[in-house]
Structures are given as structure tokens and as C-alpha cells.
Amino acid sequence: MSQPFRLPAGGALDRSRELRFSFDGRDYRGHPGDTLASALLANGVRLLGRSFKYHRPRGLFSAGPEEPNALVELRSGARREPNTRATVAELYDGLAAASQHAWPSLRWDVGALNGLAAPFIPAGFYYKTFMGPTRRAWMVYEHFIRKAAGLGRAAREPDPDRYEKRHGFCDLLVVGSGPAGLAAALAAGRAGARVVLAEQDFRLGGQLLSNGERVGGKSGPDWVAAVEAELASLPNVEILTRTSAFGLYDGRVAGLVERVADHKPEPEHGEPRQRLHLLRCGEIVLAAGAIERPLVFANNDLPGVMLASAARTYARRYAARAGTRAVLFASHDAAYAELPALLEADIQVAAVIDPRPNGSASVRELARDLGIEVRSGQAVARAHGGRALVGVEAAPFEAGTGAGGRWTGPADFISCDLLCVAGGWTPTLHLHSHSQGKTVWDPRLLTFRPGENPQGHRSVGACNGSFTLSTCLAEGFAAGAAAAAACGFEASAPALPATVPEPGAEAEAEPLALFACPKPASRGGKAFVDIQDDVAVSDIGLAEREGYRSVEHLKRYTTLGMGTDQGKTANVNGLAVMAELRGLTVPEVGHTTFRPPYTPVTLGALGGREVGRAFRPVRRTPLHDWHLRNGAVMVEAGLWLRPRYYPKPGEGLFEAQNREAKHVRRAVGLSDVSTLGKIDVQGPDAAAFLDRVYCNTFSSLPVGKARYGLMLREDGIVLDDGTTTRLSETRFFMTTTTAEAAAVMAHLEFLLQAVWPELRVNVASVTDQWAGIAVAGPRSRRLLEKAVEGCPVDDAALPFMGVAEGRIAGVPVRIFRISFSGERAYEVNVAADHGPLVWEALMEAGKELEVIPYGLEALAVLRIEKGHVAGPEIDGRTTPEDLGLGRMVSKKKADFVGRRLLGREGFDDPARPRLVGLVPTDGRTKIAAGSILVGQRDLHPPIEKLGHVTSVTWSENLGKPIALAFLSGGRERLGQKLYAAYPLRNRIVEVEVTPSCFIDPEGERLRG
Amino acid sequence: MLRIPCPFCGPRDHSEFSYLGDATVTRPEAEAPLDEWFGYVYLRDNPRGRHREHWHHAQGCRQWLVVERDTLTHEILGALPAREGSPAAGPAAGKDAAE
């Protein structure tokens, strides 16, 4: 029979349809309404994975998002997703899942040998073994350890799916749709508030779907259906199922992830796989429920040990039997309410083991009426089984004062294949804590409850520590009405419907403060606190003995609560064990901080549409298309796409760069410099402002002239450089480097608005308004003479650092006579849209003069040959003096940015590295950028570092490699022989120190 | 997910702004002692509670603002144009009175 553990009737399943799915290559059947977990259970599959460290067999532990064990790989290829919790993976036709962390197979797992070695792999084992003096061993073994450890495998291909982001607003966000959440949404929705109700499950209802309680004369599921219908009919209410509220952030913003298509084989055409909601909320009601707390005993991780509420959920909601013969191990009254569901599922209940000497009379009576033996004053000492549970040892037990107790008699064996554990409930405090809410210890519930919430979020129902149905509804109604009222709606709490709790659900007697049972009398069996991370009680003991006692140390030393489940079922028990060891109470030990996300969120959802080019857009210059048409190889420089070189047939980068650089010094070339930052500076105080912005003087600059300027930060370090031209008494045209354009703009705005608001100056970025074309080379003037109309460009009319305005191809242009290459050169600026026209006109006019376009690489060669500093030298650590530009700094000006701290004595240290040039002494060996300069060939420490190499190139014009470097002592060392060492690649080159300017130091070519 | 009430644009998401830092420091006179300059450039208080900071509405009106923010709760208490709120410009600019 297929689905041998499926009940013949019941459950919220569509039995008219069968879904095929596979697990580890074997085919099974399930129904719509199943999760992968419930379908596997119905098919009798109990072994789902191997544990993280010891490779112990593990099965289903829960029925919800808290699942520590049943982590599987879902789908394949580019959609393969590791570490998916089978308990929240909705079944679809064709679903393919695989166990992970088992080799060669789940049943025969080699890593389980780790389990036999378990006594030798305590907490901190890897750290102690490999990170101490034996660190070298880590290098050898890391590969094997990492192969054996780790969880699933991520897909290696790009994610084929689309993800969306939605920014939304609402009056009230209700997180969770159990009775409390539904009540809150109903109260606020009826009042007219815009309500978003978020439920992580694909069905609303929470515990009402399976706990057997009745509301308003209806069964739980029927009442939920009626409320859902009413909410759906309200236009102001939005219900988001399959949606996890994973974080609360400042400004009442909630992060939610909606799994739009995870329950389908793949998203439909145009559909996103997931949608991230960033929801700005007026009010927030947290109805996130609670997570059942297990009890800890030897071998408590065997497949077949399960949270009691999970066994009930599988029985009633999914019509799946979690076993055939069960034992309930419960330390509180309400757990007895799970018994009827087990019996309904045709699960024989062998016994209830209750460590309390006397539970309340009502629940003992309930068990007796159901014909179930109650063993009061006993506890489970050990579970037995290989790949699955076969029975438990129960023994007389006396509770201690803290988390544990002691055995008072011999154990006897009860055979069973299902052990339901019920240690109490832990309110889900995560979202409350994200919003800086405090937590308080509730000694009656033996758990942390929400305390004050500074953002005023309201916790209701089980996440508030309120576990009876009538209280959940009352709190939900009240909070929903209050939240709506706070948003300005007239609201009142609806009348409370009559509720009929499941017998036993409303506890009478106190629960027992039992978290972990003592070690059994005879040896054997690890007792796990954190099942996902294989953290045993003994590991916490070790942490305590070794001084890792604070919760933060405990967590990091043992990895307690650090798995993908973040210890949702483990943390309170772990804290209680540590409290017991330290002789403290649990609240004295405290808990670690809850941080988003509550449950794992895919990176795809966080990225949304901002992937690839949409994450990192490119900027194109007005001349972009011309470069492409003419064979340019483009390169990303910052956000810009720039031509790197223009290869001729057969040329690679090196050949093209050499040809272009040589040609510019021989004839003429054009390059696209549109990316330079351009800022229009206007106002009566513009000259005074620039005097304060630059370390050199601009107020003395005549109209129609350009000047090279150097900008400092207040700490005296160079910020940026560029040429600025005076267009009129009150107007300057500033250029910045491509890289720093945005930073300089913000800097100027800051100075004008926050530092010197009295200056009458306005600045505007005009980078995008102008195309910039450098015309460089000895024939550049002849080229311009042919192309330019309306103004003379001879040396008298347009001398070095002069500016002229004329026309090219009938279009107005501004021509600056400035040079980056060291050759006679001009920069033509033209309105961006006319850029291509003017560039083509210049190419045409230059035909006879052999004009060529040259790219970024040649540009770099030319500037290094000339010794011009750029980004590698203006690196945020260098002063004008370091750059060889000390003479630019005005001695006369009273104030400019950076002036005062430039005078620090540290900057005058003669040992400071200063700019120099380098050539290899053999005239041919390449120097690596980033090399350190040393005085010795032998690189054994200690080595005195004398400097470092910043820019390197092959100079075709000089026929040798050249470099720029910062060298302690700088020009004092001209002619010295040093070594440029690159130890990572074991390269060392003997170099000679030269001036930083390799070509035309007198500037004759420049001035023509 | 803070919202900053830009005096020019209204309440805007903080992702439109860039952050500079402490707005309670004042640029010293040019010839002020070097110690004072060190303080201006390098030394910053890290107050718990109300603090004034420079934020730039870089993806909005390009105005620099002095934003009053509670460093403990992250609450934004108000924003002024840096022209008016800057230390150089008047009494609004001094250290937080609540300190």
C-alpha cells in the first residue's frame, strides 16, 4: 500500500489528487495540503538526515519552522536549494528532495565513525586541535574536515528566478494567524484600518488547525475559515500567506518574505519566485505563537523522538501517523491534551511519563479515562534504537532545585517507536526583541516572556506567554482594537465567542522545572541540547569548566544555537543547563540577543531586481557608440565604461597600448575625457571660495586662464586634483578626477552650507552636460587650426593654460590648452549631445596628420612617463610634499582647507616616502605594482621597508619599464640601487631611483 | 529604515541621504592652536542619547542638514538646514542641552 502511515480519513488534504515526489531517488506519493515532512511521514520514511558533527541518524523533530533536523536539498541544477526545512516545504507534483550531509548514502554513512569517536570530539575540538601550535595540521586536514562537515551544497549556476521588492504601508501589521492574530486582524479590520495579516504557513489558523478546540460553536478549522472569509471580504485587509516576517527595523518597518512560487515546480511565466516586502507600519501586533520545548535525555536525537505538538499536528492536520506505539514524556499538564490526537491517529500510547510526583488530578483522570498508564515521578533516562527509536528506559526520578534532578531507582524498558516530548512552550520573542523589547523570566511558565516594548509593539497570545484559547482571543481583540484606535479609527474589541478547550489544555498544577535529565546510571548515549549543531549537555559542562560561562561565550564556544534553526528548540534548555552548573537561575544567566532574520531568507529575495547591471549600472560617455563602432575594447573604470584601447588587426593590449602611446608623442591622438568631473562655480565670492578650497591660489587667476589645482582634506592629505578655469570674475569651471567627482561635489556643498554659509557662491555639477575630447601630440595645434572656426588657436592667442571659445563643425566649443600627457595638448569641451559630431569632425580634420584615437591604457602610459600623479599616488595618505607638489601650497593665504594640519611636524619628517621614479637596472625586467622597496636582496626578516611602487608601465617611447614609487628620503636617493620586492610571487628586481618625470622635464614639448 | 524630515523635501527615507557625522564640532579659526585643530579633525564624542549629526540629502535636494537623532533609540527628532543649524551659525549649534 502506498502511504502506509496515512490515516484513511481526516486531515486538511485534497485526497482527490495525488502528487508524486521523490526523496533520495525513491518515488513516493502525497496530496495537496501536505508538506514534504508530512508526506514522508505518511510514507513511513523516518530517517531524513545525518547530524552535523557526529553523523548520527536524525528524523523529523517538529512540524514547523523551528525544525532542527529535517534539512534537505530541494530541486536540482540552478534551483538546487540546500538546508530547506522539510516541515515548511510545501509538496508539489514532481518535487525532488535529497538528504544531505551523508556519504556515501544516508543508511551507510562513513562519517558516522565520528559518532564512535564522539568522546574524543568535544566542543572546541577542531579549534584546539588545529588552531594552536599544530596550526599547520589544519592546512593539511582542512579539505577533509570541510568535506565531512558543512551542510548542503549550494547551486553553482546563476539563479534563474526573478525576485521582487515591494515597499508598502499599512495601519496595522499582524504577524501570525493563530487565534490571537486572527482576532487582532478582525478587530482592526472591522474598524476600517488598513491591515496586513502575515502568516508563514500556507494556511491560516496556527494551532487551531489541529488542537481540537472549539470556538463560537464551530470546530477550530471551521472558525478559522469563517474569519478568513470575513477578512477577505474587507477591502482594507490584505492577507499574506506563505509570508514570514523575518525582522523588525527602525521606524516601524517590517521585513517580510513572501514565497510566491516555492510551492510550484518553478515560477510561472513572469511570476517572481519570492517577494520581499518592506512594510512601514503604523502599529504592529505580534501574534507569532510559541515553540514547544523538548526535554533532554540520553539519545534524545533518535528518529522517532518528536515534539508532542508535532505528533498531534501530523495526526490531525496531515492525517499522518508519526508512529504506532508512543510514549509521552511531559512535565506539565497541557501536554496531556495531545493524547486524544494520538489515539485518533491509531497510535497506541504505552505510557505517560511525568516527572512530577503528582500532576494535577484532572489530567491523570483524563489519561485514565483514555486507558493510558501514567508514571508519575519518573523520567526518561535514555532512548534506544539504531536508525530509529525502539524503546525508552524510564526510571524513578526526584526533581532537584535547578534544571535537573537525580535518579532514585532502576530503570525499566518500554518499547515504542514514537516518543513525544513536552517540556513546555517558549514564546517566540524574536520580533519583539528586534524592536529592542525587553524580556522577563516567567517562573510559572518556566520561560522568557516579552517585557516592555519601547516601540509600543503589542505581543498577544502564545508569544506573550498566554496559552489558553480564550485569553488568546481576548488579547487579540483588545490589541487589534487598540491599534486601530491608535491609528485614528473608532474601534472596539468584538465580543468574545464561547470557547471549548481540549480537555487538559488549561493547566492546573505547576509545571516542573525540568530541562535536562541527569545522566543515566549506566554509560552510553549523548544527551543533546542543540540537535542541529550536535551540542550535548556534556559540551556545556566542558564550556563551563573551561570558563566560557557567559551566554555569549557559551554560544560561540559550543555553537549552541548557531545553526540554521538558531536554536529555536534548544536555547532555553541550554541556558538552564548552564544555570544549573553555575548555581544560578536561568534569568541570571540570561539569553543571547535575537537578531534578524527569524528564519532564513534567500539572498535572491534580499537582492530583488538589483542584480547584475541593475545592481551596478554603468555610465556611458556621449562618445560611447563611436568607440564601439571603431573597435574599442571597453573597460569599467568606476561606474564608467571607457575605451581601453583600439586594437588594429592582430594587436593585443600590449601592442595597441604601445602603438597608441608612441603615436601621440610623434603625431596626434584623440581621447575621450568626458568622464572627468565638471563643476560650475558661480557667485561674487567664487574666487575667495576657491582660495579656501584649493591649497594654491585662484583669486589671482586672470579671466580666460586655467590653473592646475590641488585640494586637501582638513587633515592635510591630498583629496583631489584638476584644472580649473576662470570664465569671468565671478565664474569658474572646475574639473575633478573621474573617481572623486561625486566626493568633491559633496565636499564643496558641505563647505558652502555648513562651514562658510556666508559665502555667496553656488555650485552645480555639469559633468553630464559636457563631452570632453583631449587632442594631444605635436600636431595637435595643426589639427585644431583645420577644425576650429571663430577663434585663433596659435600660441599667442591660445598659450599654455589658455582658454578659447570657437566652433567646430558649426557647434560652439570651449578649448582649454592643458595637458596630461606632457605633449602639446588641448581639451575640447562641447555640449554632450554634439560630442560625436565634434569628435568625428576632429578625426576627419586630422586624417592627413595621422590622427588616431587612444584609450585609457595609453593615457596611463603617457601620464606615468610624464610623472603626473593619479589615483595610485593620491591614495588618501599623501601630502602635496609627498607628491612632489609642495611648492604649490600657498604660503600667503590666511586659510584654506587642510592648511593648519599640513603644518604638523610629522609631515616634515625627512624619512616620509616621497614620489620618485624607478627603472630596472637591467633595462628590461618588469616591476610589479605594489612591490615594496628594500635595500637588500635577501628577504629574510628583519627587512627595512623603504617605500612602495604605485604605478608601473612599459614605456615604448623610452624602450624600458618605468615606475612611480614612494621612497623614504625621496630625491635624496636619486641614482641609488634598490630592490623592488614582491614576496607573494617571489619576485625581486634591482631598480635605480630616478626623477619621477621621465620625459621632457623642462616642459618644452608642452609649451611647443 | 529611518525617515529624515528634510526641511526642503519633507520626510524621506534615509537611503536617500549620506552620513557625515558629528555636527557639534566647529571649524576653528585659521590660527587657532594646533590642539584645537586636532580636536576638530580627529576627536569625536560618542554620546548615548540625543546627538546632532550632519546628513547630506545626496539623492534629493543636495542640501546638508543637521539632524538630531537619539543614538540609543535611533529616533529622529528633527532636522535643520546646515546653514541654520551649523555650529558656526549660532546658538542652535552647540552641544546638546540635555547632556
Ligand SMILES: [Zn+2]
Ligand atoms: Zn531634501
